[in-house]
Amino acid sequence: MALRSADIPRLRLEAQRAVQSGRRSAAGHRSAADEVVAAVERLVAVQAQDFGQSLWALGARAPGATLRDVEAAFESRRIVRSWPMRGTLHILSPDDLRAILDLTAERTIASARTRHRGLGLDDDTFARATAILRDGLAGRSLDREETLALLAAGGVATDGQRGIHLLWRLAHDGLICWGPTDTTRQRLVLLDEWAPPREEPTRDETLRRLLLRYVAGHGPVTLRDFVWWTKLTVKDATRARELAGDELVEHEVDGQIQLMTPDAPERPSRSSSGVVALPSFDEYLIGYPDRTPMVRPEWLDRVVPGANGLVLPIVVSAGQVVGTWRRRLDPGRIRVSVEPFEPWSEGVHRGVERHLAALGRFFERPVELVEALR
Numbered sequence: 182m183a184l185r186s187a188d189i190p191r192l193r194l195e196a197q198r199a200v201q202s203g204r205r206s207a208a209g210h211r212s213a214a215d216e217v218v219a220a221v222e223r224l225v226a227v228q229a230q231d232f233g234q235s236l237w238a239l240g241a242r243a244p245g246a247t248l249r250d251v252e253a254a255f256e257s258r259r260i261v262r263s264w265p266m267r268g269t270l271h272i273l274s275p276d277d278l279r280a281i282l283d284l285t286a287e288r289t290i291a292s293a294r295t296r297h298r299g300l301g302l303d304d305d306t307f308a309r310a311t312a313i314l315r316d317g318l319a320g321r322s323l324d325r326e327e328t329l330a331l332l333a334a335g336g337v338a339t340d341g342q343r344g345i346h347l348l349w350r351l352a353h354d355g356l357i358c359w360g361p362t363d364t365t366r367q368r369l370v371l372l373d374e375w376a377p378p379r380e381e382p383t384r385d386e387t388l389r390r391l392l393l394r395y396v397a398g399h400g401p402v403t404l405r406d407f408v409w410w411t412k413l414t415v416k417d418a419t420r421a422r423e424l425a426g427d428e429l430v431e432h433e434v435d436g437q438i439q440l441m442t443p444d445a446p447e448r449p450s451r452s453s454s455g456v457v458a459l460p461s462f463d464e465y466l467i468g469y470p471d472r473t474p475m476v477r478p479e480w481l482d483r484v485v486p487g488a489n490g491l492v493l494p495i496v497v498s499a500g501q502v503v504g505t506w507r508r509r510l511d512p513g514r515i516r517v518s519v520e521p522f523e524p525w526s527e528g529v530h531r532g533v534e535r536h537l538a539a540l541g542r543f544f545e546r547p548v549e550l551v552e553a554l555r
């Protein structure tokens with residue numbers, strides 16, 4: 182049975198495990214924190230430039246989990262947050278962070294050299310900052326302000342944009358990462374101390390595994406999607422495809438080769454016809470360069486207003502983005518407003534309410550639907 186282009190969005194929802202019922206899955210004795218870790222590992226890396234929003238990206242994919250379970254996954258050192266690729270923050274396992282940085286860090290750092298020179302950040306500055314943090318973070322964690330104060334006290338200026346670019350660079354060097362949580366914020370730690378390195382696979386093996394796991398957690402996808410997601414070279418992506426061999430299957434759809442794992446279904450299940458409310462910058466949109474399979478072109482500017490880089494939280498029905506939503510975490514409740522792109526059916530309204538109830542269970546507070554948030 183041939184893969185159909187109309188089925189690709191729903192198959193991607195299923196691959197990402199974004200169509201759960203909100204109940205704990207029958208995964209043996211796996212705890213809710215284990216479900217969170219499994220969700221991260223399924224996607225390899227979860228977009229997390231907005232940390233508060235990324236918490237629900239995990240909750241939506243981890244049946245029965247609460248915010249406390251996500252915090253437990255961080256505290257147990259099984260997941261961390263850093264800049265593994267595209268110069269953008271993601272949540273991923275420490276081992277995956279190290280492996281991906283081995284592939285991507287050199288090119289990413291090179292792409293920022295002009296900006297760093299403009300900020301007066303040179304190799305000597307990075308070396309001094311490395312020495313300060315290696316000593317100052319030993320055996321403890323610090324929040325961003327404390328870390329920047331530590332650098333300033335050591336004679337490394339952090340004014341303007343210098344501070345965040347210093348942290349960005351030292352994270353790409355594998356020195357630091359974001360680890361333990363503090364409500365909706367995180368604290369910086371030494372990566373080697375927080376999660377000691379293990380034996381590294383070869384570069385070829387890392388390429389192969391990364392492509393296989395991207396396809397498994399995001400597919401159907403093209404090789405171009407993989408290049409965009411990782412910012413690896415076409416040469417590297419082509420090498421990864423060669424190494425994967427028959428561990429992937431190819432389907433020609435509208436003149437493009439879509440990659441899937443051999444055990445992936447070619448038709449979506451009934452579960453993916455439901456409704457989910459996903460956070461801003463969610464992998465369901467951000468995991469692919471072309472979002473038009475999931476969002477009608479005329480609605481793209483309502484998801485990314487003014488093409489300013491801000492991606493709003495989305496309501497998805499049967500794989501299609503049909504509206505946006507906003508939330509505000511107030512003491513004792515969550516206030517939510519929704520904005521349909523066109524009138525919703527009663528079924529979509531009920532589906533939104535059910536999924537927002539799951540949001541409330543995740544944050545352990547009731548959800549109140551309001552007309553608008555200001």
